[in-house]
Amino acid sequence: MARLAPVTLLAAGLLAACTxxxxxxxxxxxxxxxxxxxxxxxTNGDATRGRxxxxxxxxxxxxxxxxxxxxxxxxxxxxxxxxxxxxxxxEGQLRLRLVDASHxxxxxxxxxxxxxxxxxxxxxxxRGKPILSAEQIExxxxxxxxxxx
Amino acid sequence: xxxxxxxxxxxxxxGAALATEIPPDQRRSGYSFMSPDxxxxxxxxxxxxxxxxxxxxxxxxxxxxxxxxxACADCHNDARVSMKGVxxxxxxxxxxxxxxxxxxxxxxxxxxxxxxxxxxxxxSRELLALTAFVAQQSRGLPxxxxxxxxxxxFVDKGHALFMQRQGxxxxxxxxxHDDNWDKKLAGxxxxxxxxxxxxxxxxxxxxxxxxQRRLRACITGIRAQAYDYGSPxxxxxxxxxxxxxxxxxxxxxxxxx
Numbered sequence: 205m206a207r208l209a210p211v212t213l214l215a216a217g218l219l220a221a222c223t224x225x226x227x228x229x230x231x232x233x234x235x236x237x238x239x240x241x242x243x244x245x246x247t248n249g250d251a252t253r254g255r256x257x258x259x260x261x262x263x264x265x266x267x268x269x270x271x272x273x274x275x276x277x278x279x280x281x282x283x284x285x286x287x288x289x290x291x292x293x294x295e296g297q298l299r300l301r302l303v304d305a306s307h308x309x310x311x312x313x314x315x316x317x318x319x320x321x322x323x324x325x326x327x328x329x330x331r332g333k334p335i336l337s338a339e340q341i342e343x344x345x346x347x348x349x350x351x352x353x
Numbered sequence: 354x355x356x357x358x359x360x361x362x363x364x365x366x367x368g369a370a371l372a373t374e375i376p377p378d379q380r381r382s383g384y385s386f387m388s389p390d391x392x393x394x395x396x397x398x399x400x401x402x403x404x405x406x407x408x409x410x411x412x413x414x415x416x417x418x419x420x421x422x423x424a425c426a427d428c429h430n431d432a433r434v435s436m437k438g439v440x441x442x443x444x445x446x447x448x449x450x451x452x453x454x455x456x457x458x459x460x461x462x463x464x465x466x467x468x469x470x471x472x473x474x475x476x477s478r479e480l481l482a483l484t485a486f487v488a489q490q491s492r493g494l495p496x497x498x499x500x501x502x503x504x505x506x507f508v509d510k511g512h513a514l515f516m517q518r519q520g521x522x523x524x525x526x527x528x529x530h531d532d533n534w535d536k537k538l539a540g541x542x543x544x545x546x547x548x549x550x551x552x553x554x555x556x557x558x559x560x561x562x563x564x565q566r567r568l569r570a571c572i573t574g575i576r577a578q579a580y581d582y583g584s585p586x587x588x589x590x591x592x593x594x595x596x597x598x599x600x601x602x603x604x605x606x607x608x609x610x
Contacts, residue, residue, distance in 0.1 A: 264522065267539045278540030282533055306523075313533075315522045323523055327578045330521040 230318060231338050238308055239296030244318070244338035254347025257340055258286070264315070264335070265344075272351065283314065290349040298348045302341050317341060374531060375545055380601060381534075382549045383609055386542040391556070395608040403485060403554040403606025406478075406561045410486025413479055419470025425483070428467060432490055440488035441496050441603055444592040446503045453507050455591050456484050457563060458583065475582035481561045485552045488605035496549070496603060499596030511593025514586060520577030526590075529571075541610065546571075548594040550607020557610065564591050 233240050243249075258265045259273050270279035271286030289298060300307060305314040317336040326332075336344070384392065394400050414425045414432055429435040444453040447462065454462065460483050461472035473480035499508050515526045529538070530546035537543065551564040558566075565587045569579040580586040 261539070280537055280539050282536045282538065282543075313524060313528050315524070323519075323521060324517065325519045325577045326521045327573065327576050330576045333521075335521055 229332075230320060230334060233303065235300060235307065236296070238300060239294060240299040240303060241296040243342055244299070244303075245342050247342070249339070249342030249344070249346035251343070251346040251350050254343035254345070257336075257344055258347060263340075263344075268314070286348065287351055288353050290351040291353060293348075295345060295349050299341065299345050302336070302344060374597075375534070377600070380547065380598065381545055382547050382601060382604065383544045384550070384604060384607065386544050387608075387610060391608055391610055395550075395604070401554070401606060401608060403552070403561055403608065406482045406485045406552070406554075407489050407606055409478070410482035410484070410489075413483050414486055419464065419468030421467060421469040423468050425463065428463075432487065436487050436490040438491050438494050438497075440491040440605065441494050442498055442500070444498065444504075444507075444588050444595065446501050452585060453504055453588050453592050455564070455588050456487060457565075458588065460484060460487070476563060476566060481552050481563060484563070485561060485606050488552065488603065491603045492605055493602050495600045496595055496598045497600075499592060499599065504592065504596075507589050508593055508596050510586075511589035511591070514590050515593055520572070520575035522575045524575045526571065546594065547598045547601060548591065549598060549601050550604035550609065552605065553607040553609055555609045561606065564594070 231244050233244055234242065257263050258271070259276055261267070265286075266273065266276060266279045268280040268282040269284065269286050270281060273279065293301070301314070303318040304316040305312045306316055315335060318334045318338065318341055320332055320334055384395065387395075394402075398404050411432075417424045417427070426432070440456055443459065444455040445459070446452070447454045447459070457475065457480055460480065464470045464472050473483075518525045518528070526546065529543050534543050534545040548564050551567070552561050554561050555567075565582055568587055568590055569582075572579045
């Protein structure tokens with residue numbers, strides 16, 4: 205009983221952290237199975253902008269992933285090659301992987317790009333903001349679905 | 354929806370401790386990941402830019418300072434004898450403070466208590482030079498930090514910090530340096546994060562830098578709030594890293610890309 209108390213407190217703390225305060229600026233979305241079927245913005249993203257975002261270092265994707273980016277000398281090998289993502293996954297599945305990969309695999313190292321709750325010691329300049337905006341997520345999803353092989 | 358996400362979070366936190374420690378016979382210094390050119394730069398004292406700081410440190414060792422008008426050498430004599438093996442035991446427990454101090458912290462305690470001089474700022478030329486000079490007296494000797502039983506709770510705290518996911522990218526040190534040290538982050542080798550060579554000359558910095566500077570860079574890299582220089586948390590991380598590297602030879606002043 206006494207040993208359970210800290211866990212309960214921790215859970216209470218986390219649930220409190222999940223109240224609307226932090227999440228307000230995120231647009232609501234609905235997970236269906238292993239996907240988020242509907243666009244976060246209600247419109248389609250732009251695949252050209254999406255590709256530019258993926259290869260930009262500040263988006264962090266190619267720190268871990270490689271992909272069909274012949275012009276990029278430095279790509280990571282911590283994660284699957286992004287070639288063929290659009291053949292392996294539907295648009296909605298890709299969207300959930302970007303929004304919150306930990307929803308699918310709790311131990312994943314892939315950051316949740318559209319989440320502000322449940323993070324620890326986020327630096328001042330990043331606190332309370334998702335890594336990518338809803339528009340940026342949609343642009344990247346639009347690009348990834350074009351990667352058919 | 355939100356409650357659902359939070360339950361997933363709880364599971365994620367439960368899974369955070371799954372990282373596996375590196376078996377002793379598989380430990381590798383950052384040196385072993387470097388190109389032959391960079392290795393040669395570290396190996397050749399005449400080519401190693403860190404040696405300039407060591408020489409600088411040797412001069413400071415002999416210079417009188419503070420209102421006590423004493424040099425380090427006035428108390429410790431020849432560093433080649435008195436400082437041999439010392440750096441291999443740092444961070445060490447400071448009785449007066451009741452907590453561990455790293456080598457930089459120890460040097461500053463000597464400045465304030467014995468020389469009656471003001472402490473050097475972290476990453477100042479003087480503090481890096483003196484630290485490099487003292488640590489170089491242990492070059493080639495095996496790291497032996499963390500032996501003192503009084504340090505045990507602080508090693509544990511450092512270990513917990515190492516395992517803790519943090520920052521906007523939600524990564525732990527262990528995610529890279531225990532689990533993925535054979536991989537590449539963008540172009541660069543991740544390595545095991547062994548603290549064998551500090552202070553060291555990093556080509557990317559174009560200067561000598563302390564272990565705390567490196568730790569702050571990794572913490573900022575995962576977009577977490579960097580701890581202040583000299584904070585207990587950074588010393589605890591240093592202590593954990595040094596005890597994790599026990600037995601590996603000291604390389605100060607090392608060179609890294």
